[in-house]
């Protein structure tokens with residue numbers, strides 16, 4: 001049986017690995033990835049360096065540190081934490097960069113989520129970083145989890161779809177921590193629970209589509225053209241779920257497949273990695289991935305330490 005702490009470690013390292021693996025092919029289609037690389041199963045050197053993660057992991061770490069500091073999700077501290085860790089070379093979108101820079105200068109975290117778009121962003125920036133909330137709030141009622149997710153992302157994401165995507169990703173991660181025997185994970189039950197958690201029409205529709213994709217054994221390539229694989233939360237979160245429900249038995253493969261879907265590959269990889277790690281812990285991670293994760297400040301060893309401290313928190 002996988003211990004509680006190792007699931008936290010697996011989920012945060014899974015986030016990091018999916019992010020690193022997907023980053024160099026971000027924006028490629030699935031076909032372009034196959035043509036150029038076959039499948040992306042090793043880290044590819046990029047302009048950022050070798051084994052370097054992007055904004056997905058950096059914000060996940062910032063959120064985990066804030067939860068450790070406060071013992072819960074505190075929206076003001078989360079915002080401060082994201083701004084503190086922000087580094088422009090980590091591949092942040094322009095909107096997120098502007099918000100994080102303004103937070104650094106003292107902008108009000110309750111206002112910044114609408115500073116770029118009046119309705120807020122419907123992209124996946126909330127979902128990509130939400131694993132720590134899913135892990136810590138795994139036993140909470142849906143409404144409490146939803147509130148914690150909202151508090152964790154409100155400084156950047158207030159659009160109902162941006163929020164719903166993050167809530168579903170957090171729920172998926174939390175549910176995975178509770179599967180005692182990984183061989184008994186049931187994708188159908190998992191999707192039913194998530195359907196009931198979803199509050200927006202678009203996510204309810206996408207989860208129904210995932211059920212059909214499984215039922216009818218629709219191949220990945222066609223499934224992705226149904227779901228989409230872009231930066232919208234309503235596209236990339238369902239993609240990450242698809243990789244998990246289809247390939248959960250082989251965690252390494254699940255992340256490789258998630259990246260192979262194309263589109264917003266680092267984020268789809270990161271979100272599948274978070275889900276899969278919460279199910280399998282960290283023991284499955286191959287050495288050629290583990291050894292090559294960047295390991296300076298807030299690198300691999302710090303992530304393991306942070307995950308361990310996070311696993312001690314009870315909310």
Ligand SMILES: [Mg+2]
Nearest residue numbers: 054055056266
């Ligand atoms: Mg990224």
